[in-house]
Amino acid sequence: MIDKKTIEHIAKLARLHITDEEAQEYSTQLAKALNHFETISKINTAGVEPLITPTEIESFWREDVVKQEFSAEEMTANAPAKAGNLFKVPPVV
Amino acid sequence: MDLTFASMSEIVDAVKTKKVSVKEITHHFKTRIENIDGKLNSFTSINPNAANEAEALDERLAKGEDLGVLAGVPFGIKEMFCTKGLKTTAGSKILENFVPPYDSTVVARLKKAGVVILGKLNQDEFAMGSSNETSFHGVVKNPWNLECVPGGSSGGSAAAQASRLVAGTLGTDTGGSIRQPASFCGIVGVKPTYGRVSRYGIIAYASSLDQAGPMVSSVKDAALTLEVISGFDEYDSTTTQRSVPAWSKNLKADVKGMKIGLMKEYMSGSLHPDVQKTVENSVDTLKKMGAEIVEVSVPMTEFAVPVYYLVAASEASSNLARYDGVKYGFRADFKNLSAIDLEEFYGKTRGLGFGKEVKRRIMLGTYCLSSGYYDAYYNKAGQVRRLIMNQYLEAFKNCDVILSPVTTAPAFKIGERISDPLAMYLNDIFTTSTNLAGLPGMSVPFGMSQDGLPIGIQLTASHFEEQKMLDVGFALESASPVKGKNPHVI
Numbered sequence: 001m002i003d004k005k006t007i008e009h010i011a012k013l014a015r016l017h018i019t020d021e022e023a024q025e026y027s028t029q030l031a032k033a034l035n036h037f038e039t040i041s042k043i044n045t046a047g048v049e050p051l052i053t054p055t056e057i058e059s060f061w062r063e064d065v066v067k068q069e070f071s072a073e074e075m076t077a078n079a080p081a082k083a084g085n086l087f088k089v090p091p092v093v
Numbered sequence: 094m095d096l097t098f099a100s101m102s103e104i105v106d107a108v109k110t111k112k113v114s115v116k117e118i119t120h121h122f123k124t125r126i127e128n129i130d131g132k133l134n135s136f137t138s139i140n141p142n143a144a145n146e147a148e149a150l151d152e153r154l155a156k157g158e159d160l161g162v163l164a165g166v167p168f169g170i171k172e173m174f175c176t177k178g179l180k181t182t183a184g185s186k187i188l189e190n191f192v193p194p195y196d197s198t199v200v201a202r203l204k205k206a207g208v209v210i211l212g213k214l215n216q217d218e219f220a221m222g223s224s225n226e227t228s229f230h231g232v233v234k235n236p237w238n239l240e241c242v243p244g245g246s247s248g249g250s251a252a253a254q255a256s257r258l259v260a261g262t263l264g265t266d267t268g269g270s271i272r273q274p275a276s277f278c279g280i281v282g283v284k285p286t287y288g289r290v291s292r293y294g295i296i297a298y299a300s301s302l303d304q305a306g307p308m309v310s311s312v313k314d315a316a317l318t319l320e321v322i323s324g325f326d327e328y329d330s331t332t333t334q335r336s337v338p339a340w341s342k343n344l345k346a347d348v349k350g351m352k353i354g355l356m357k358e359y360m361s362g363s364l365h366p367d368v369q370k371t372v373e374n375s376v377d378t379l380k381k382m383g384a385e386i387v388e389v390s391v392p393m394t395e396f397a398v399p400v401y402y403l404v405a406a407s408e409a410s411s412n413l414a415r416y417d418g419v420k421y422g423f424r425a426d427f428k429n430l431s432a433i434d435l436e437e438f439y440g441k442t443r444g445l446g447f448g449k450e451v452k453r454r455i456m457l458g459t460y461c462l463s464s465g466y467y468d469a470y471y472n473k474a475g476q477v478r479r480l481i482m483n484q485y486l487e488a489f490k491n492c493d494v495i496l497s498p499v500t501t502a503p504a505f506k507i508g509e510r511i512s513d514p515l516a517m518y519l520n521d522i523f524t525t526s527t528n529l530a531g532l533p534g535m536s537v538p539f540g541m542s543q544d545g546l547p548i549g550i551q552l553t554a555s556h557f558e559e560q561k562m563l564d565v566g567f568a569l570e571s572a573s574p575v576k577g578k579n580p581h582v583i
Contacts, residue, residue: 017445033514037470054482079419
């Protein structure tokens with residue numbers, strides 16, 4: 001059951017502010033989509049290992065070498081706010 | 094030399110024999126973008142250094158240096174790829190000012206091969222969409238009919254390539270985002286085997302499904318581009334260590350004796366009559382060329398759309414958690430707030446930064462991964478995913494390549510499906526299973542609707558069997574009834 005309360009709970013888990021209008025819209029749309037997606041519940045998957053990555057992954061390790069790829073200035077160049085080469089955030093306590 | 098319709102090899106030959114300079118080529122295509130793209134909205138930004146980069150290549154050539162196998166070829170790059178110094182927004186407000194300090198591996202390889210990047214191409218926000226209507230930069234128009242969508246999510250790449258605003262583009266394909274827009278715009282689009290191409294520096298949507306690939310004007314150009322971008326990358330542990338075959342050199346239109354599989358599940362649904370006719374024509378053509386047509390069955394593909402959306406949304410909800418307004422991208426305005434809590438900070442930034450479709454999928458994914466639902470949705474989807482792949486591998490014991498439609502119908506009208514997400518999701522019915530199983534797939538133009546819209550044929554091969562798929566595509570292309578047709582916008 002995807003009611004408005006469930007939607008608000010999911011939005012909180014996802015750290016996503018949504019408007020009342022969006023909550024209403026998503027509630028209807030997700031219920032419809034999940035109802036359609038329920039079709040897979042009937043498939044017998046007893047003992048089947050879930051597939052996470054579709055092709056084989058070959059182990060590979062890079063050399064454990066210290067190297068500097070970017071400067072602090074480059075790393076903070078996209079910061080919404082910064083002080084020197086530090087990320088600046090609003091007070092949160 | 095007709096630069097507009099020249100193949101990549103023709104451009105490279107002309108550059109190397111100094112019939113035309115890289116600067117002239119760059120100027121030619123840049124002028125096309127300036128004159129035509131206003132109708133399409135396929136470009137989101139133009140590389141301001143393109144002319145200088147072209148001149149630098151000309152200088153290197155004058156010194157006798159080898160510029161690479163794609164010397165001077167002008168490219169457009171989907172916004173999902175990080176490009177050093179060029180804005181990379183993934184079609185989202187949350188990354189509206191993001192300028193990467195590095196190139197994605199794919200872009201670095203293209204540059205090393207001598208391409209000139211002319212600009213970045215529009216797409217659905219975070220590659221979530223089948224119509225290119227969810228981009229922060231606005232809707233892209235289909236160059237064959239400006240009232241129709243170009244397909245998504247690589248709609249900008251498809252529209253730019255179909256209008257020959259560049260000679261090559263890159264797209265990404267998570268559930269059909271290269272093949273579907275390629276079909277809607279009448280170009281060749283290839284999604285390689287999962288692991289062929291590095292995902293390093295490609296903005297992540299659903300990591301176990303995403304693959305990059307070429308969206309170009311011919312199968313040969315696709316093979317050539319694929320050779321350049323494929324191969325092991327130490328920055329992506331999911332790339333294969335297998336060597337990259339010389340697909341373009343080995344390309345042959347000879348399908349004699351090859352077994353082409355027709356999936357009965359794909360042919361029994363409600364196909365648009367023009368799509369049905371295109372598929373039948375392609376089968377007849379291959380038969381005449383000496384291929385054997387066999388019926389194969391992958392019954393579990395019936396569940397591909399639910400499995401795809403459950404897996405993709407779950408991975409997306411995790412991948413998109415990184416957009417928190419701290420290190421890069423958009424941040425909500427907190428100037429007037431003296432104190433806030435951290436959840437408010439993240440929530441407001443993400444709520445304002447993401448568009449509707451992205452939020453919808455984050456919500457879906459978070460729900461599927463939440464306590465009490467994980468087993469019923471994400472885990473179950475993973476199990477069905479394995480069954481789908483196993484059935485494909487069985488099918489490929491009886492055929493070399495599977496032929497199918499790309500979509501149920503040609504391009505639809507802008508606005509027609511955007512308010513019904515489920516109807517939009519079902520649009521991906523023929524393409525998603527390829528990604529779930531990690532198989533290579535491509536779209537080749539082979540038909541035209543009565544309304545004058547292109548229709549592609551989808552070819553799918555087993556893991557790492559791109560050569561077989563490209564060969565069948567090459568054969569179809571050589572006999573394509575729509576060869577040489579171009580959109581009116583040109």
